[in-house]
Amino acid sequence: MNRRLLALAAAGAGTALAAAALRARPRGGHPRVVLATRLYAPEPAAAALRLRGLARALAAAGAQVTVLTSTPPGMDTPADPGVTVRSAPALRDKSGYIRGYAQYLSFDIPLAARLLAGPAPNLIVAEPPPTTGAVVRVAAALRGAPYAYYAADVWSDAAASTGAPGWVVGALRCVEGLVLRGARTVLAVNDGVAERVRELGARAVTVVPNGIDTDVFTPAGPRAADAPAAPYFLYAGTASEWQGAGVFIEALRLVHREEPEARLVFLGQGSDWQVLKDLAGGDARVEFHDLVPAAQAATWQRGAVASVVSIRPGLGYDFAYPTKIFAALACGTPVVYAGPGPARTDLPANALGWASDYDVEQVAGAMLAALEAARAGDSQRAEAVQRRREWVMRHRSMLAALRDAAEVLLAEASVAD
The missing domain is CATH 3.40.50.2000 (Glycogen Phosphorylase B;)
Structure with a gap:
């Protein structure tokens, strides 16, 4: 015992x-x-x-x-x-x-x-x-x-x-x-x-x-060597079902009626990646590139007409504020946003880009507006870049x-x- x-x-x-x-x-x-x-x-x-x-x-x-x-x-x-x-x-x-x-x-x-x-x-x-x-x-x-x-x-x-x-x-x-x-x-x-x-x-x-890291995402710096020579929109980051980035591929088809050379670049990964490729149907004006580190993503942002960001409504993310938006603005690049949430108000209220419903025709209209804005004079574009950068520094650093x-x-x- x-x-x-x-x-x-x-x-x-x-x-x-x-x-x-x-x-x-x-x-x-x-x-x-x-x-x-x-x-x-x-x-x-x-x-x-x-x-x-x-x-x-x-x-x-x-x-x-x-x-x-x-x-x-x-x-x-x-x-x-x-x-x-x-x-x-x-x-x-x-x-x-x-x-x-x-x-x-x-x-x-x-x-x-x-x-x-x-x-x-x-x-x-x-x-x-x-x-x-x-x-x-x-x-x-x-x-x-x-x-x-x-x-x-x-x-x-x-x-x-x-x-x-x-x-x-x-x-x-x-x-x-x-x-x-x-x-x-x-x-x-x-x-x-x-x-x-x-x-x-x-x-x-x-x-x-x-x-966003404003030391990495900046207006100054190199641009991506592999970027299209034609004007392009950039979707950078994860593409999953709740983001519904396919709306930009469908909208691009409407954009091509007026701007046939416009491109759409996807840079990243995600559960919807193959879905997006299938939706593109082999159109050479829609490009897909693998994920890259943040510093390389910034080189793509700097050359884009606009960064495109979306949230599919009704899937539990209506309150989200995607970081993709801040990455683009920190580089001085405007944003075309589709979906609900606070970005829907902030972007037009502060002249940071264009916002619409998650709707193909409305998104196409915003993309055409971005292409038109890209034709502005150098001083006007430089002023817009500075404004976007300063907004991020004040609000989303x-x-x-x-x-x-x-x-x-x-x-x-x-x-x-």
Whole structure:
């Protein structure tokens, strides 16, 4: 009997020691913040650029930042002072994107072990999907650290709007609610997302509007060597079903009645990529190029007549403000926007571009207006470029927004020190 008690005591002591080791963190010094995200620069996705901006803002504020991510094959992660990026392979779809439950799990399952290695962090920041958030919640509990969740949108609502089976939506909502309720703080990209995550159980929510890196996206700089010589419109970034970028291909056919040489360039990736190619039907005036790092995307923006951006209404993203808009404006390029949301008001109100319903004829009219505006004199065009750039610098600079986010997160990290 005594031997059994001794064995149980030894096992308990071993468990306690293991738990203590998981929670051990160096005292004093810089707070340690871990970012868990399947997407990170140089991947040309809005989330990847936003997370790099957040890592840099945290490091500039005095944190020691580690990013646990997956980098696309053939790309090198950027080197930023105070930021250590640790990349591991993950399953990707045919377009090279980590999208789909098998792809998410290929990142999330190894992430669990990666989060338990090394000294305990003062804070873990989780990027969607909610499955990643769930892994972070468990790891944070084991390590005795708080975690934050970056809510770019509400995944369960988006799944419901795209017709996913009820059991899938229910399961996703359960996981998402679990993640939101456990987070010490939630960063939401707009007021609409903030309101919804509060309804799902988030305790403390801070709105951090999407912005763009105005050091990368600038009017000055080279233009893409492979860009068409003819006037072209640019769709740069992810093309998925909720964006419905096919409206621009259909509109271009109407544009060609008056401007037969106009081109449309797609630069990126996404679940609708093949759908868009099929819709183009081999028309040489519609080009498709693979994703490129942000600095190269900027070279395409600078030469475009306008950047085209869309949101298909009624799919749960009506409140979204696509980062594609800010990337274009930061380069001085106007925007042709189709769909609902705040951009519908901002663009015409500030002479930043043209906005319309998600309607082929209206979109074609906006594209023709952009082609006409491109014929203005040099001084008029230069003035317009400057106006767009200044608007982004005042309202949507990523640096300013993420400085605020870093302050919120480091306040939470100090509690765990």
